[in-house]
Amino acid sequence: xxxxxxxxxxxxxxxxxxLLVVAVINVNYIDGHKANIAQPENNSTVPANSTIIKVTGYxxxxxxxxxxxxxxxxxxxxxxxxTYTLQVQSKDVIHDLLIxxxxxxxxxxxxxxxxxxxxxxxxxxxxxxxxxxCGQDHYLMRGYMEVS
Amino acid sequence: xxTIDLLILASVVGSLVAILVFAVYYLxxxxxxxxxxxxxxxxxxxxxxxxxxxxxxxxRPLTWSIFTYDDAKSIGLRYIFTSVVFLFIAGAFGVLMxxxxxxxxxxxxxxxxxxxxxxxxxxxxxxxxxxxxxxGFGYYLLPTQLRLKRDNMGHxxxxxxxLWVLGxxxxxxxxxxxxxxLYPPLSLQLTPTGAGTFNWLxxxxxxxxxxxxTMASIIVLKVIxxxxxxxxxxxxxxxxxxxxxxxxxxxxxxDEPLMVGLGMLFYDFFNPVFFTGATSTxxxxxxxxxxxxxxxxxxxxxxxxxxxxxxxxxxxxxxxYSYFSGVFSLGLLMILSELVWGHHxxxxxxxxxxxLFFTSASFVVVIPSALTIFNxxxxxxxxEKIRLxxxxxxxxxxxxxxxxxxxxxxxxxxxxxxxxAHGTYFVTGHFHFIFVGLTLGVTMAVFYxxxxxxxxxxxxxxxxxxxxxxITAFGSLLMSFSWTVGGYLGMxxxxxxxxxxxxxxxxxxIIGGVIIGIGQLVFLYNIAKSWLAQPTTxxxxxxxxxxxxxxxxxxxx
Numbered sequence: 170x171x172x173x174x175x176x177x178x179x180x181x182x183x184x185x186x187x188l189l190v191v192a193v194i195n196v197n198y199i200d201g202h203k204a205n206i207a208q209p210e211n212n213s214t215v216p217a218n219s220t221i222i223k224v225t226g227y228x229x230x231x232x233x234x235x236x237x238x239x240x241x242x243x244x245x246x247x248x249x250x251x252t253y254t255l256q257v258q259s260k261d262v263i264h265d266l267l268i269x270x271x272x273x274x275x276x277x278x279x280x281x282x283x284x285x286x287x288x289x290x291x292x293x294x295x296x297x298x299x300x301x302x303c304g305q306d307h308y309l310m311r312g313y314m315e316v317s
Numbered sequence: 318x319x320t321i322d323l324l325i326l327a328s329v330v331g332s333l334v335a336i337l338v339f340a341v342y343y344l345x346x347x348x349x350x351x352x353x354x355x356x357x358x359x360x361x362x363x364x365x366x367x368x369x370x371x372x373x374x375x376x377r378p379l380t381w382s383i384f385t386y387d388d389a390k391s392i393g394l395r396y397i398f399t400s401v402v403f404l405f406i407a408g409a410f411g412v413l414m415x416x417x418x419x420x421x422x423x424x425x426x427x428x429x430x431x432x433x434x435x436x437x438x439x440x441x442x443x444x445x446x447x448x449x450x451x452x453g454f455g456y457y458l459l460p461t462q463l464r465l466k467r468d469n470m471g472h473x474x475x476x477x478x479x480l481w482v483l484g485x486x487x488x489x490x491x492x493x494x495x496x497x498x499l500y501p502p503l504s505l506q507l508t509p510t511g512a513g514t515f516n517w518l519x520x521x522x523x524x525x526x527x528x529x530x531t532m533a534s535i536i537v538l539k540v541i542x543x544x545x546x547x548x549x550x551x552x553x554x555x556x557x558x559x560x561x562x563x564x565x566x567x568x569x570x571x572d573e574p575l576m577v578g579l580g581m582l583f584y585d586f587f588n589p590v591f592f593t594g595a596t597s598t599x600x601x602x603x604x605x606x607x608x609x610x611x612x613x614x615x616x617x618x619x620x621x622x623x624x625x626x627x628x629x630x631x632x633x634x635x636x637x638y639s640y641f642s643g644v645f646s647l648g649l650l651m652i653l654s655e656l657v658w659g660h661h662x663x664x665x666x667x668x669x670x671x672x673l674f675f676t677s678a679s680f681v682v683v684i685p686s687a688l689t690i691f692n693x694x695x696x697x698x699x700x701e702k703i704r705l706x707x708x709x710x711x712x713x714x715x716x717x718x719x720x721x722x723x724x725x726x727x728x729x730x731x732x733x734x735x736x737x738a739h740g741t742y743f744v745t746g747h748f749h750f751i752f753v754g755l756t757l758g759v760t761m762a763v764f765y766x767x768x769x770x771x772x773x774x775x776x777x778x779x780x781x782x783x784x785x786x787x788i789t790a791f792g793s794l795l796m797s798f799s800w801t802v803g804g805y806l807g808m809x810x811x812x813x814x815x816x817x818x819x820x821x822x823x824x825x826x827i828i829g830g831v832i833i834g835i836g837q838l839v840f841l842y843n844i845a846k847s848w849l850a851q852p853t854t855x856x857x858x859x860x861x862x863x864x865x866x867x868x869x870x871x872x873x874x
Contacts, residue, residue, distance in 0.1 A: 265664065269807025278592070296807060301740060
């Protein structure tokens with residue numbers, strides 16, 4: 170085996186090994202966090218201890234409807250240490266809700282409701298925003314999440 | 318605007334476009350016909366090659382007549398110069414966008430204008446600059462690199478070129494504010510606050526661009542496979558020719574879904590059945606779009622990989638470290654990149670199984686990219702002497718930027734990172750590292766290399782050219798790095814305003830963006846200055862003409 174083939178083998182194997190490690194980490198994450206990944210809305214896959222919050226995206230605001238029937242716009246009120254499931258739909262065009270501090274991201278697609286589960290751990294005020302371009306005032310489609 | 322008005326407008330514009338295309342075709346074809354006769358009388362070896370007296374002959378001075386000549390060299394020059402013009406238009410839009418983000422609230426540019434600039438910047442850069450320059454270098458360099466036997470599809474190439482230019486011009490005129498994704502239902506909102514009143518024109522423009530690049534791709538593939546000299550076998554082709562082959566096969570195999578999708582989208586203006594009806598979902602269009610939209614980002618990179626290989630071999634006087642693995646990994650990249658489009662939609666409710674598939678596939682696609690970069694580093698490693706000319710330094714900068722952008726891409730392929738960073742400036746930073754460093758950088762490298770030939774033997778100022786590189790590289794690093802950090806903290810992309818907490822990242826990105834703009838002005842000044850001076854050298858370049866050294870190293874093993 171000449172040195173060229175040897176070198177090529179070495180760098181191919183090194184790249185493969187690094188990628189394999191990252192891929193295994195990724196598969197583990199997906200396997201352990203199935204509820205935390207955006208998926209089509211289905212009440213039977215909502216975790217048992219989770220409170221459902223109905224989210225509606227429209228041009229250009231987010232509205233949240235809680236289990237007791239109250240609604241808030243551009244403010245999301247949750248309690249730390251409790252599990253929530255956001256069931257997200259859209260009234261008009263495609264939106265995408267992102268809460269960067271919690272790594273919660275879910276598309277709001279008209280006619281295709283999605284859900285995602287998360288558990289806030291820290292108290293405080295965090296930002297959320299729409300990250301799928303949705304028209305003139307897309308940048309104003311943002312708000313604050315109050316964790317008490 | 319009512320449906321009837323829209324139909325009338327569409328048909329009027331359609332007819333005008335058809336008349337214009339026919340007029341352009343007729344004028345260029347008849348002019349080329351008469352020139353063909355002249356060429357025969359004057360005894361040129363190739364009846365269509367007005368640019369050269371013979372294949373390796375001395376180039377003629379550049380004139381406007383490249384827009385009427387139909388030989389491959391003239392078509393290539395048209396594509397190269399048009400794409401550079403669109404680069405500067407779209408680049409100016411980009412700098413304007415940057416500057417307008419100086420304040421968290423839109424005070425300099427209204428959101429409605431910002432959204433138009435954003436749409437134009439993305440679409441023009443991808444369809445008019447990246448693909449245009451790649452096709453241009455293909456048309457310009459391949460005839461000499463492959464010693465063409467004949468050059469007989471010039472009229473078709475010319476039509477393809479004019480359709481492409483027309484599409485680009487109509488896209489600018491449409492003032493669409495739909496971003497390049499064109500997702501319905503937003504793209505069906507023909508209002509100034511939605512997709513822009515004339516978004517339907519943008520869709521016609523996109524179809525014209527697609528028809529143009531599809532025709533050109535078929536012709537270039539025909540040039541490579543059928544017209545190349547008999548003594549250049551497939552295994553002796555330069556890697557650039559291979560990279561063009563893979564790019565164009567990828568382009569031809571994945572642009573149909575979006576062409577069909579755009580047609581359905583246009584139908585949806587009148588009768589919304591395909592994407593917004595009761596039994597359909599807009600995600601169908603998103604899938605059609607990304608089935609093309611992911612390969613397109615590789616189309617904007619793979620031909621430039623080929624050019625990088627060629628430039629490296631010329632300036633190190635060393636053959637490619639491993640010709641086989643170079644070609645093989647580009648081919649693998651072509652196949653694998655068709656399988657990963659879903660990673661643009663990971664959070665859209667694809668379902669866990671598809672998320673698992675697309676994230677894992679995204680790791681696999683890194684392997685051929687990494688092999689390509691190692692192959693280039695291997696070539697540099699084996700070289701006894703590396704001539705650090707301006708083009709060579711652009712290529713080295715491209716390798717560095719590709720590594721940074723590539724690693725950020727691997728991070729994005731993790732679902733845990735993707736949930737945080739998708740839709741933020743992290744993604745923008747990831748691909749601007751690659752597009753500014755590699756696509757723009759290598760285009761500039763090749764432009765500098767070919768400049769003596771374009772300009773009939775004028776010489777650009779080497780010092781200014783180096784400054785062009787330093788300024789662009791520094792600006793790109795500052796801009797993309799600020800975006801990456803800000804994006805990881807949740808700074809959303811494609812917004813006209815933002816939370817005040819992100820102002821430091823935006824402001825440093827603005828400085829970076831303006832620096833890139835200044836760098837391109839240095840380039841313009843350099844070109845203008847040397848163009849006004851007298852020719853001082855021979856109008857040959859080492860990429861196109863075979864000297865004794867690159868005769869040996871031009872092909873494979």
